Amino acid sequence: MDFLRPASWEEALAAKAEHPTAVPIAGGTDVMVEINFDHRRPEYLMDLNRIGDLSEWEVGEDSVRLGASVPYSQIMESLRAELPGLALASHTVASPQIRNRGGVGGNLGTASPAGDAHPALLAAGAEVEAESVRGTRLIPIDEFYQGVKRNALAPDELIRAVHIKKADGPQQFSKVGTRNAMVIAVCAFGLALHPQTRTVRTGIGSAAPTPIRARAAEEFLNAALEEGGFWDNGKIITPSVARQFADLCSAACNPIDDVRGTASYRRHAVGVMARRTLTWTWESYRGTAARTEGVA
Amino acid sequence: MRVSFTVNGRPQEADDVWEGESLLYVLRERLGLPGSKNACEQGECGSCTVRLDGVPVCSCLVAAGQVEGREVVTVEGLADYAKQRSCGDSCGTSLDEAKGWQAEGTDSQTGEGTELSPIQQAFIDAGAVQCGFCTPGLLVAADEMLERNPNPTDADIREALSGNLCRCTGYEKIMDAVRLAAARQGEAV
């Protein structure tokens, strides 16, 4: 094993071009476990901690350009207003120690269906800034996840940042685990209201081979909200609409039975979370219940 | 490879480090600092918690090569770290003080006479130590929380320590210890 310590982004890209099998390591949350438990012996480990820009973010007009290594604890503290869904999701990541070091780049690089950031990114809308010596491209988040722990990166590419749409409405994130802290998602759900475009977007984690959106559910809800004039009249969403939305979210899942939970539970739980997060976000949108957001 | 970094205020160097080694392994097996514990080596228990450039992290998830040139504080340096924090800039940072964690002139069997940080003393006084394997990580995490949040609510304490597993105490005495340290800290100010 060789340890590469690029001092700059350019050096990192050059090293990745030269050694496409090099495994980037930043927070170490996934990579070090695989090494400690003897699951993986990469030829090259490439430390990204020395590249300062990866830990920085810029808040733009419409989106936040979030460096791949910005730690979750930073997102929770500093980007709560711009990226509320991701901030909530960040708060559910593992433990304070892990949140201090892990960032969204790691979640994207590993592309585990259980990564906590994915549902929030899918719901908010995002693009992954991937770069190689050949150039930069922005990969829409919907096209990024390709299979179980497979993503759209080319072997010579590294994730530099994620461009996430700034919230234009309430966002929520919920995750089911069998412990009240430090737990990998049995399944997770992200929801973002986008009043500007009068759309909703969803993200589902751990309930399919990849993180997914519940597109049929989104389309149903978009239509229902439009038809009922809900965006304008701010009425309470009828229980039947919420229920159907929840059912469609459940139906979007393609889960498995595993040691963390059963497939049927995952489908069920996604439906419950979909209904609840819709209620919370909609109440918030209506501005009548500012207190329903979790404070923790 | 060679890795050079600062541990508890002292420059340290480790040679012939295998590239897959963790910071935890280097501390424990190469630098003679086994205080940080190896309970899970997968970031799930917090017993290896150290401060890396001031931030609490699981040292089992930090590749040794990643700490080149950086500063690490372990439980062995906690008393000194707390002491320097409490006297601010006024007392400087002499090398002798930085070596304080070596605890010379104490009873080797009981450690009596060792200078302790408030959180360390509180853990002993409150009965928060049983087998003690989780203790070093909890101390580093709790000390950092009290630095940030001197008057934590119970829910704050629980959240801050939710990455540190303890199997012996049921956490009640750990809660007592942190409350005690916070109260004593409050009295001292």
Place this chain on the structure above:
Amino acid sequence: MPTNGAPTKITQGSRTKGGIGESTLRPDGTLKVTGEFAYSSDMWHEDMLWGQILRSTVAHAEIVSIDTSEALATPGVYAVMTYDDLPTEVKNYGLEIQDTPVLAHGKVRHHGEPVAIVAADHPETARRAAAKIKVDYRELPVITDEASATAPDAILVHENRDDHHIGHVPHPNIVHRQPIVRGDVGAARERADVIVEGEYTFGMQDQAFLGPESGLAVPDEDGGVHLYIATQWLHSDLRQIAPVLGLPESKVRMTLAGVGGAFGGREDLSMQIHACLLALRTGKPVKIVYNRFESFFGHVHRHPAKLHYEHGATKDGKLTHVKCRIVLDGGAYASASPAVVGNAASLGIGPYVVDDVEIEALALYTNNPPCGAMRGFGAVQACFAYEAQMDKVAGQLGLDPVEFRRLNAMEQGTIMPTGQPVDSPAPVAELLRRVKAMPMPPEREWESSEGVDVRQLPGGLSNTTHGEGVVRGVGYAVGIKNVGFSEGFDDYSTARVRMEVVGGEPVATVHTAMAEVGQGGVTVHAQIARTELGVTQVTIHPADTQVGSAGSTSASRQTYVTGGAVKNACELVREKVLDLGRRKFGPYHPAWATAELLLEGGKVVTDGGEVLAGLVDVLEDEAVEVEEEWRHRPTEAFDLRTGQGNGHVQYSFAAHRAVVEVDTELGLVKVIELACAQDVGKALNPLSVIGQIQGGTTQGLGVAVMEEIVVDPKTAKVKNPSFTDYLIPTILDTPTIPVDVLELADDHAPYGLRGVGEAPTLSSTPAVLAAIRKATGLELNRTPVRPEHLTGT
């Protein structure tokens, strides 16, 4: 003695400061908070090698061949050993039955069984070399439950059993079976107004101590070996290690290294023999440290169990009879299974008065992971089931569950199903009364003017509910655990106590082989020495095999038995010191001959308080030392047919009240409070007692809602050997645990004390389950309860 936050400090009785009854602080506390306490995994030696174990990747298979050549040829590798390299004819070990191969021979019987061992100059070198060992397995069908174990054509897990249980078990795949029959269940059933049956399942729990199995073996110049090890019982290890090495016990020196928790998981050997073998083979010190993955394979677990119960009761709430069958899965090797069976059977109906009883408990041999000792030891599984039954019967009778329990609660004088009378206080009804009387935690604490604090709701930080679907439930349970080794076992401990003047002060040194695993035995030993010898300074000698056996740190027995041995040795030292004083000063003061003499505050005093001499003057440069074995009163084996016999030394009782909030839609549980009342006879160190109760309570909570080793029934392979998927409670899962300690002396025990450590682990689980049942209305016959059970998905 309720606690609410502040550390408890109670001083009573003892007249020398720091004696029994005080919450003195741990002597190892400073070392433990500074990181200087040397745990077994912290051992280090110049020039040491690292050992690595290759484990079977399948559960049941014949080993066709093992090729170690490539591993041996790896640079940095010093030794590779398989079964063929074992030095003597003794190739198996075991606590009671020597059925466990040091390294697999011809066959592996469970997933993760040790097959080969490697020593190399770096752990990574050792790992890579181990990975190069080629093992060719021919897989066999797996035996995973009672049906497959006792099928007519079942493969025998152990082909040629010659242990002392084979004569009375109905099938060679049953390790041990213990029936208990008392009264006439058939007749009693006729009197019953209600009969309630239930089938229960208890999942496999792991001790999950935080300090992984580890140790350092250093070859000695005389051809022997010195092992620094984390264990629960040095002499039991020694007895199993020495024959395999072909060494006399005198040449295997053992020193207790720091132990990072145990809970039963270190009663059996793990890496002890492997490290010694490699050290003797290479002539170099060898360190072995399991990682968490390996730790899940490296020790036995709590027996999973299937339990069938039938309870009968009259309309007025009196139990008529209990009939039960408890099937424990012992896994591939015997470990402590026979004793676990004895406990499950003899404590199988709980702390209740029932005259007509039929109990059957047995442990299977299967290809599942071996199971053995864990805190509560057979009594835990039974308590989960009988307490569920008690609630069901109460429900059928329309009685309050606590009232129904109190109507049937045993008391001093009650006859156990084994025919043994309970001859010390058994305050079962009182404990229930006390736990019920504790104030209830307030409702909806998660809600405030600032909004909802999700940390206090089911799901916690995961933000799954802001109160939706959340229902509160309250449940009660009580349990009975035996203290000490039972069934005729010669359960003794040894203490060496020395008194001398050091630096102008009288100092006592206490030397035992007791394994301090975190419980605080070292604290208590110092307290006993202060109380008995009237000194302030007490040195606790490191535990090793240079002194006689202390027995195991298990069965809630160490304060009783090694504490008793220390007390006894101190008394003998005191007599010698007084004799010395009488010889020196007797002629000058008649009180030396006539008065009752005590040692107090470093002086010899009369019971009237007159100071006769300072200990410094009595001792001068003489040292008084005594080493003595001490035994509790003997017990008897249970009759193999009827289960009758005075099998237990002492019983220990705890009761819990659980308050839970369940997100009934998502099936997530938050335990709000878990109150406990326990009788401890005499709290030698109240702070430690409460720590034990809270810790034991939390382990019971874990197996109620999250902890389970999941074994694939098709392959018998473990599916979650990691802390990512074997979850233990975090501080956010653990509620406040108010404790009410009752002290009713047991006149048979030193200071009247009662073993503390295990009882709270029993009743915690059924109390939580009862509370969840109350919140959900579901039957819930299995633990741990998972979200899919609560949501019917």
